[in-house]
Amino acid sequence: MKNHPVRIIGFCALVVLAVLFSLPFIWQISTSLKTEDQVGKAELDLIPRAQVLMVDGSLVEVKPVERKGDLQVVQIKEGPKKGTKVSVNPSQLRLIPHLEWSNYSEGFKAFPFFRMLQNTLTICFLVVIGSVLSCSLSAYGLACVQWKGREALFWAMLATMMLPAQVTMIPLFQTFKGLGWINTILPLVVPAFCGNAFFIFMLRQFYRTIPASFMEAARIDGASDMRIWATVVLPLSKAALSVVAVFTFIAAWNDFLGPLLYLMDDDKYTLAIGLARLQGQYSSDWGRMMAMSVVMTLPLVILFFLAQRTFVEGIKLGGVKG
Amino acid sequence: MKSRTWTGLAFCSPLIIGLLCFTVLPVVASFWFSLCNYPILEPPRFVGVANYVELARDDRFWHSVRNTFLYVAGAIPLGMVVGLGLALLLNQRVAGIKVFRTLFFLPTVVPLVANSVLWVRLLNPQQGLVNTFLRFLHLPEAWMPGWLSDEHWALPGLVLMSLWGAGGGAVLYVAALQDVPAELFEAAELDGAGPSKRFRHITIPMISPVLLFTGVMGLVGGFQEFARAFVMTKGGPWDSTLFYCLHLFNSAFTEFRLGYASAMAWVLFGIILFATVIVMRSSMKHVQYEQ
Numbered sequence: 248m249k250n251h252p253v254r255i256i257g258f259c260a261l262v263v264l265a266v267l268f269s270l271p272f273i274w275q276i277s278t279s280l281k282t283e284d285q286v287g288k289a290e291l292d293l294i295p296r297a298q299v300l301m302v303d304g305s306l307v308e309v310k311p312v313e314r315k316g317d318l319q320v321v322q323i324k325e326g327p328k329k330g331t332k333v334s335v336n337p338s339q340l341r342l343i344p345h346l347e348w349s350n351y352s353e354g355f356k357a358f359p360f361f362r363m364l365q366n367t368l369t370i371c372f373l374v375v376i377g378s379v380l381s382c383s384l385s386a387y388g389l390a391c392v393q394w395k396g397r398e399a400l401f402w403a404m405l406a407t408m409m410l411p412a413q414v415t416m417i418p419l420f421q422t423f424k425g426l427g428w429i430n431t432i433l434p435l436v437v438p439a440f441c442g443n444a445f446f447i448f449m450l451r452q453f454y455r456t457i458p459a460s461f462m463e464a465a466r467i468d469g470a471s472d473m474r475i476w477a478t479v480v481l482p483l484s485k486a487a488l489s490v491v492a493v494f495t496f497i498a499a500w501n502d503f504l505g506p507l508l509y510l511m512d513d514d515k516y517t518l519a520i521g522l523a524r525l526q527g528q529y530s531s532d533w534g535r536m537m538a539m540s541v542v543m544t545l546p547l548v549i550l551f552f553l554a555q556r557t558f559v560e561g562i563k564l565g566g567v568k569g
Numbered sequence: 570m571k572s573r574t575w576t577g578l579a580f581c582s583p584l585i586i587g588l589l590c591f592t593v594l595p596v597v598a599s600f601w602f603s604l605c606n607y608p609i610l611e612p613p614r615f616v617g618v619a620n621y622v623e624l625a626r627d628d629r630f631w632h633s634v635r636n637t638f639l640y641v642a643g644a645i646p647l648g649m650v651v652g653l654g655l656a657l658l659l660n661q662r663v664a665g666i667k668v669f670r671t672l673f674f675l676p677t678v679v680p681l682v683a684n685s686v687l688w689v690r691l692l693n694p695q696q697g698l699v700n701t702f703l704r705f706l707h708l709p710e711a712w713m714p715g716w717l718s719d720e721h722w723a724l725p726g727l728v729l730m731s732l733w734g735a736g737g738g739a740v741l742y743v744a745a746l747q748d749v750p751a752e753l754f755e756a757a758e759l760d761g762a763g764p765s766k767r768f769r770h771i772t773i774p775m776i777s778p779v780l781l782f783t784g785v786m787g788l789v790g791g792f793q794e795f796a797r798a799f800v801m802t803k804g805g806p807w808d809s810t811l812f813y814c815l816h817l818f819n820s821a822f823t824e825f826r827l828g829y830a831s832a833m834a835w836v837l838f839g840i841i842l843f844a845t846v847i848v849m850r851s852s853m854k855h856v857q858y859e860q
Contacts, residue, residue: 254661261658265672271733272675274698275687288696291705381583388580394573400581400588407592411793411841413817413834415591417827418598441587472576501680503796508822519682523800526686533690540683551678555671558678562740 279537280346284311286533297345300335302328308345350534351542357535358521359514360542367500367517370435374499375492377439378446382491383484385442386450387476391462401451408444412504420508434509435502439495446491453487454480490561493554497547518543599831607828620832630833632808633816634840636724640812641791643728649783652738659739660746670743673736685800688730692716699729717802720809727797727810738783745776781852785845792841813837 273293278286280295299306300321307328309321318334354360388394389401423434457480465475481488506517516524522543529535551558578585603620605613624630655673659666679687691698694715703713716726749772757767773780795814798804804811804819817837821830 254663257658257661258663261661261663261669264655264658265669268673268676268733268736270698270702271687271691274691278690286696291698291701381587385581385584388577388584392573392577392580394577396574397577397581400585403588404584407588409789409838409842409845410592410596411789411834411837413793413814414599414831414838415595416834417602417821417831418595419591420821421598421827422595438587438591440583441591442584447584472580476580501682503682503799504818507799519680522682522686523796526682526689526800530689533696536686537690540686543683544679547678547680548675551675558674559740562737 275537276541278533279350279541280348281350281534282308282310282345282347283532283534294344295346296342297347298340299343299345300333300340302326302333306341306343309340347534350538354535354539354542357529358525358539359516360518360521360539362514363516363518363521366432366515367519370432370517371496371499373432373436374439375496377436378443378495379488379491381440381442382446382450383481383488384476385447386454387472387480389447390451390454391457391475391480392472404444404447408448416504416508423509429509430511430515431509432515435499435505439499443495446495450484450487450491453484457483486557486560489554489557493550493557494561496550500547599834602828603831603835605828607826607831609825609827613828616828620829621836623829624832624836629808629811629816633811633813636809636811637792637794637813640724640727640794641788643724644731645784645787645791647728648732648735648738648787649780651732651735652783653742653780655736655739656742656746659743670740673739675736676733677737681796682800684730685797688726688733689717689801692726692730694718717810718806720805720807723802723806723809727801730797738787741779741783742776745779746772749775777852781849784852785848788844788848789841792837792844813840 277293277295282295282297284298285296297308298311298321300309300323302323305326307326308324310324312320312322312332314320315334317336319337319340320332320334321340322332323329389397419434423429426433428434461479461483462475465479470478501519502517503519503523506520507523510516510520513521522539525539526536602613604615604617606616606619607613659670659673676684690696694700694713697716699716700713704710714722714725716722753771753775754767757771762770793814794812795818798810798812798815799818802810804815813833814837817830817833820826820833
């Protein structure tokens with residue numbers, strides 16, 4: 248391959264943009280590992296550091312308290328003299344690289360993290376199961392069974408896809424309230440068992456490409472539609488179903504409006520709501536907030552690396568994530 | 570074949586129940602509410618089009634429409650330009666292209682709330698990364714944007730934040746670029762067309778369906794922007810980020826004016842339909858669909 252100047256410029260542009268796009272991530276992780284007194288420093292220093300002082304021949308971490316004339320008062324944070332305050336000349340203080348993990352442990356204590364993780368995962372799990380089942384069953388009914396009225400149903404479904412959720416939000420809220428479903432996960436989970444127009448559409452398109460002879464062969468062997476769905480169609484559509492599973496999981500993990508409307512108690516909250524509330528309460532505690540946002544992001548990043556193909560397929564199929 | 574009808578209905582029953590319970594009935598109810606005075610605790614009382622008339626006179630409503638339009642007009646075209654730029658760079662044959670693709674795509678994986686929490690800090694005028702970076706470039710302090718704390722900079726701040734997700738569109742554009750037949754470029758090159766001409770007359774027309782698709786999806790999504798403003802700014806400062814759906818949510822669930830909020834929802838539906846049709850029609854002339 249010849250090294251054309253355009254190619255070199257293109258590569259350099261890629262590198263510069265890649266650095267720009269990853270800076271927020273790097274900054275987020277680095278801030279989550281910084282000590283309180285280092286976070287506030289507006290320097291482009293991405294390495295977490297801590298102030299240390301030589302006390303009795305060993306370096307100990309200190310926290311600046313106040314300034315007294317030329318001297319800096321610091322509080323010792325570790326070792327036998329933990330808690331005592333000393334006045335030192337600022338030149339005696341040194342900065343060394345240091346990872347402050349307490350942002351994470353304190354963050355987990357600040358809100359019932361594991362409880363919320365459990366709530367979120369419960370909802371995600373039920374939504375994924377419900378969506379995969381209901382969407383693939385309905386898509387089978389639309390694509391693989393010849394019956395009067397299926398075209399009408401298909402078009403009715405397509406017509407609803409443009410409808411913004413805000414239109415149905417208020418009547419649904421009132422209905423769920425009437426049913427006594429407020430402060431339960433039911434309003435977030437039950438609709439998933441009733442299909443989703445977009446994914447049904449996607450699966451229907453896919454099921455139509457399955458050769459009819461496959462299903463005919465099974466039918467001649469005496470298989471029922473349910474059996475054909477389970478033993479012929481489902482195994483053939485693993486890739487499409489994993490798109491449904493991955494994207495409904497993400498939607499449920501990220502959902503903000505739903506839990507905001509329907510969940511009222513701390514111990515029922517999902518991570519998205521918990522983190523948003525924390526944002527209101529600890530808005531000045533940057534390290535802790537960054538730690539918690541890392542924690543909420545990490546599972547999706549891992550999911551992304553495990554299912555990169557599925558992600559790209561899903562994005563191509565319709566930019567599910569707005 | 571009667572039995573097939575029952576089979577079809579049975580398989581489609583989740584969809585049918587879902588359409589009825591979670592779409593058709595609520596849609597009818599919502600339209601009825603929009604014609605009613607409905608303060609959450611009392612039953613709805615029919616008032617005709619009063620809610621719509623009040624909307625037309627409500628300054629905050631128009632302000633939220635304006636904010637949303639400004640945001641969409643900034644974020645969607647810029648996002649498409651950045652996305653296309655990334656896609657063109659990613660379409661080269663260079664080492665490590667997969668790593669680059671992953672890096673650009675990764676921001677779109679970040680959950681909305683975590684993203685909001687992050688960007689509140691990135692956009693902090695004193696200690697945030699964005700202004701720290703601008704200082705690093707030796708920009709005078711007087712030029713430093715106040716981002717989310719300045720009413721003139723709050724919307725641009727959210728637009729900047731949205732650009733971090735431009736890699737999602739780029740993935741689509743790369744796929745479209747790779748489908749453009751190489752012969753077209755070779756033929757144009759033989760005819761003496763330079764890179765910019767080839768870009769204008771081959772690349773853009775060939776990927777125009779995907780550009781249209783992302784444009785329309787971005788538009789529909791932009792008008793439904795809610796969580797970010799709710800978490801990051803609560804609509805402030807001075808209502809400068811009061812998006813349409815945030816105003817709608819507040820009307821319904823903090824002011825408990827369900828009829829009024831329902832009317833807003835229907836106007837939103839109208840705006841989305843109208844804007845989508847406009848975008849589709851104005852692009853039809855330019856968009857090339859393969860036969």
